[in-house]
Amino acid sequence: MPDRVRIALDAMGGDHGAEVILPGADVSLTRHPDIVYLLFGNRAALEPVLDRLPRLKAKSKLVHTEIAIRMDDKPSQALRYGRWKSSMWLAIDAVKKGEADVAVSAGNTGALMAMARFNLKMIHGIERPAIAALWPTMKGESIVLDVGASIGADETHLVNLAAMGSAMARVLFDIERPTVGLLNIGVEEVKGLEQVREAGRILREGQFPHFDYHGFVEGDDIGKGVVDVVVTEGFAGNIALKTAEGTAHQLASYLRAAMNRTWAARLGYLLARQAFRTLRDKMDPRKSNGGVFLGLNGVVIKSHGGADAEGTAAAIDMGYDMVRYELLAKIGQSMARDLKATATETARLASGVSS
């Protein structure tokens, strides 16, 4: 186990840039004093913030670059002006060169994905990467993927997502055979998109020794923790994730308003404030910020573009855990095994249809 965790941080990413990312890095450092940072960004933007954060400054090395990827550029544009030299590229490249254990960025998702693929390359047997999110549930946590790495998924990709997600669940949750569900709009076999139905058939009929296929799940089953791994295409997955975050924000604000309305409510709030504090933590979507890019030869974490310091810290914590527990190596092994079974079964069952 490494004696320290080296985190490459794209300090220019996200909606708020260094003003939020560096304080977030500092928060994470208080929880994990064995972190050291490589900070990539414009010195003029970073240094004034670093000067206010002496603890962070002492554990960081700043690598200057004038180029930052804009949030609204296409991946191809970002690659054109940002390859070799942007803060995002350099953070990923530090992982590639072995100078860092994990890269964290709150920047443009498409650009981050394109650069990570281009530089780190995919794990053998995987054609398309995925972003996996840890979703807090009534029973603990589930893994939901893909939450936005790519749009559209055929049945082969959906079955691959099942293998990738269950490999991650096996390691993170320490479960031998995680349960896998396919997100759909009805639990009945007849409903949903053609490719979701077809993936369901392959998963049901195939022999996948490393996970248990549960069947279709619906949006409200995610939070119930019905399965360990929820598989979905990136468009629907991203909408589900952000809708849940939005709903949590909305209900937290109702709660604050309700507890402030009358003197009795305010007094009640004071009495129960410890309970409210625990509750606030559980309801806070920032605490589960951070998507893991799966399928790459290296650990890259995507933080929410709009994350504040607390959210940024959660994404860095996730990267830290991935390194600390050697999750990527374990996931990689697990995934190689699962993907082999997946490829065999998909080919066998898909050919049964087309022939």
Place this chain on the structure above:
Amino acid sequence: MPDRVRIALDAMGGDHGAEVILPGADVSLTRHPDIVYLLFGNRAALEPVLDRLPRLKAKSKLVHTEIAIRMDDKPSQALRYGRWKSSMWLAIDAVKKGEADVAVSAGNTGALMAMARFNLKMIHGIERPAIAALWPTMKGESIVLDVGASIGADETHLVNLAAMGSAMARVLFDIERPTVGLLNIGVEEVKGLEQVREAGRILREGQFPHFDYHGFVEGDDIGKGVVDVVVTEGFAGNIALKTAEGTAHQLASYLRAAMNRTWAARLGYLLARQAFRTLRDKMDPRKSNGGVFLGLNGVVIKSHGGADAEGTAAAIDMGYDMVRYELLAKIGQSMARDLKATATETARLASGVSS
């Protein structure tokens, strides 16, 4: 304005059937004493429940049928054995014949949609129906559509959904020019599905005098109430809706658990119980149960298959409101006007691309 509202109720639909639907109808009757019911279902199942609900029994006429649509049948199967004679068909047919003002069913969505289309027919100019949900937001309510009438949508259908949703918003929220957003996975122009991007372009560049196109919105913007109308394809819309419901359930259960943990929390709860009661109402997804089928020559409301009596009552209330305020007629007028503009603009702008 009619002196009473005649509701045709498919008493056999949903996961729980008459045992839940009839008590729900009774709850709605306490709020709207001017309701009269036509109840369709198996006498043997309905009568014992009705005997326990004398108020409901007095305002209802029972129409016996032995045929109920199963929850897991394909629409084509359901049509085959259920046309002319199932409780679902008869409820819709009562609207068609003018014997009822609205049909409410918690049954199989696909079958309900197929039967409603087959019997009531689409409004001129609309090819595919949509299910619209009322979504509680920080600012009040928004309309989200489609939440599951059909899977997949090209740009023309998405623009039609904008017209249908804004017609409903104009009437329900009394706003002259509702704002419309397209659900996508990033606010940047470059992101998202091809057809969503193309619909965005048409809505942005076209002249739509009856609504304001806001641009793309993300999952977390729905609950913020960023726009009056959120337009999305049915698969993603259904997942968003159910995920939000699931999250609300989850957080409500965290809240209950937190308020029960210590004596101080319990005492705090007692003091603030009025505030909690209001909050519970706001957090309760059952209160916004009920999807309106848009695009049909008649009012059909889909209640959640898993709805309890309270949820059933909310769906019936929604049908009641649609009739009471003559919403369908007004929406129909508004929609005819909007769809004309929509067809013109879509044709003009789409042809600019393909030629």
